[in-house]
Amino acid sequence: MISEDRLSQIASNPDSHDAEVVTMAKELLQLRRSLGEPWAVVQPLGELYVEDGNAAMIWPVSLAERGDVCLYRLDRRASAPNVTPSASEQRGLRKKIPAQK
Structure with missing residues (x-):
């Protein structure tokens, strides 16, 4: 597993790495903080x-x-x-069951 130090180094030196690699490093750092x-x-x-x-x-x-x-x-x-719909959007996504006759 890549270390926090290495991810921080990649994220703080965007000119030394591919843009996609820098973005992934930033996402991994954010996820590790959130899921801690x-x-x-x-x-x-x-x-x-x-x-x-x-x-x-x-x-x-x-x-x-x-x-x-x-x-x-x-x-x-x-x-x-728009990755996760808001609560109001989720309400509209619920399955509607037709009324029984």
Whole structure:
């Protein structure tokens, strides 16, 4: 695995490296910072709800218990635009079930 020092060196010397390599180094550094500590936790059963696209109860990390699944939050400023739809956009993406007659 490439070290933090090497990634920082690549990111801080864009003239010495290919632009794509510099971009990847910056993305890796940002991801490592974001994924360093969990933001919240969800119980294992709640993970199934999230995978199915339903709501699940999440808890602060301070209330974590054994077996809980850690959730991480990515810095929105560093992410690519429109990668993840906003909450209002997600509401429109939910499957609509036709009414039973």
